[in-house]
Amino acid sequence: MGSIANADDARPQAVSVSLQELKDGTVSLETLEQAFGPASLGIILVRDLPENFAQLRREVLSLSSYLANLPEEELAKLENPQAKYNVGWSCGKETLADGRFDTLKGSYYANPIHDAALEAKARELYPSVVEMTSPNVWPAETVLPGFERKFEALCRLIVDVAALVARSCDRYGVAKLDGYKAGTLEEIVRSSVSTKARLLHYFPPPASTSASAPSAAEEKPDDDWCATHTDLGALTGLTSQMFVDETLHSPSLSSSSADPKPLEELPAHPDPKAGLWIRDRAGRTTQVHIPRDSLAFQTGLALQLITRGELRAVPHFVRGGREEGEGKVARNTLAVFTQPNLWVPVEEGKDFAKLAEEVISKGVSGG
Template sequence: MAFGKEGVGIIGIRNVPGFVDAKRNLLSLSHSLAHLPQKELNDLEDPETLWNSGWSHGKEKLKNDTPDINKASYYYNPIIDVPGTEEERNKFPLSYPCNRWPKKESLPTFEQACKEFGSMMKTVAVELCSHIDTYAHSVNKSYPPQSLYETLANTEKVKGRLLYYYPLPGEDQKEASTPNATDDSWIGWHNDSGFLTCLSGGLWMEPNGTILPDPPSNIAGLYVVDRKDQVLQVKLPMDCMGIQIGECTQIITGGAVIATPHCCEDSNKVED
């Protein structure tokens, strides 16, 4: 089992109806989003939620407190534009951020593409929850059946993250050309804090936005640490969605399933 004692901590799911088209529709827009006029990108920022909604570039920090300018993120909720109650949003702005969408005239299909793909990924994650519940109950009889399924099936708190990686300058390319367990040049080693993280896999482009048929590097991508502390590269096929365990699921299952330590050279994900 992917999430069991001998698993690698990530499961691949294919044959999701419409997945490939929805993935391509959204990821192909990332270049256009990242190259909107700076004024429009500034309008998409949400500092009051610590950039948990809309555009974020250079706000995250790597080791040595260095701002990360090599990638940018766009955060959104694919389920609802205004989650929670007004009281909840005022009290917990980081937990209930409202969506900020680009102007329709700038990116007319962007909002629809985000909602379609994100909703699809959430639906798949919820279906997987039943299987995780069954496994967790078999390992820990005190675990209430269907706990994870019921929690995620009814939640409005879903976070999508579209990532765009800028072309690296020559020297940075050399430094990032070899993966290593302490590398922090892209997204350093970490566990996700949520319940489940759905991963779409990447779409590769030239600096001008032209889509490439194949990745230009055999090294860039997703790395995980399996249950035997081995670092493994995960190569998701174009038609395959990946799902990882987050720390919340590890906690509520009493450690029946364990959060997946991972490091990203290139990825796009949606979190539940």
């Protein structure tokens, strides 16, 4: 059942289940522990997704390149510094492990779950948590046709699948934890207006300025595309990464008002080590490949607290490519962070708003 991009059998494996198994409730507690338990990689792959997933994924991830290559004046309209850049467009505002500002990726944040009453409650109870309660800022339809419609459609699909993963986690919680309330995580995933989606565009690495090989001190850090971190929420839904050679397939928009054409996708990055890596409990790093026809779901800090550590979040990072030649390979992906409503307690004396404040103040978020 498991699959992982590593030949060392002693390491934890990334477990794969079908969507139908989740719907039927037949994923075993042992499988859930292998996916999310104390000795796990904290990730599960879900295959056999709805028929429209593949096309939506390709269209939305292509839109990430189109968005990131909009004129600066259009991107500026999508920035929201008051919301600490956790709404709309952001580039160069986040810090990496060594303290440098991260200019190698741009991202677009939006809240994909809408409920007017719950959104009003969040703004009333937590007026200072603007990074969670500010309204979405969408590109104009005339600037990037189809963006809002397709983005929200893919996010809703991911949230629907995440709810089924959460339902299985609830079965595990009921079986393993005294007093665990059935339906806790599924309710969070299905109804929370704090859920946030992040569409990411990792720019092609800048060309080397030196013809000689870098010294050991100059070697790029492993987490140069996204610093090592642990996700904040309950379950993070991840698409597989899309690699695009922007030299061959330019993400520039024509004057036509039609939806942008999906970009041609490379089979893989020229550097096979580029992409998502997870650090396990023993400190070992394992690369995880998400198949194009699957979704992955990672555990976050809120889920770890709610399940009293029975299901564990794990640190992970994104390693940039070490490219040769003239290509300009970019990486696009989508992460949907399903998160409790701000007032939901994640442990005694701490609601999700307080947990979010603590994590966001550190300046590192997922990707």
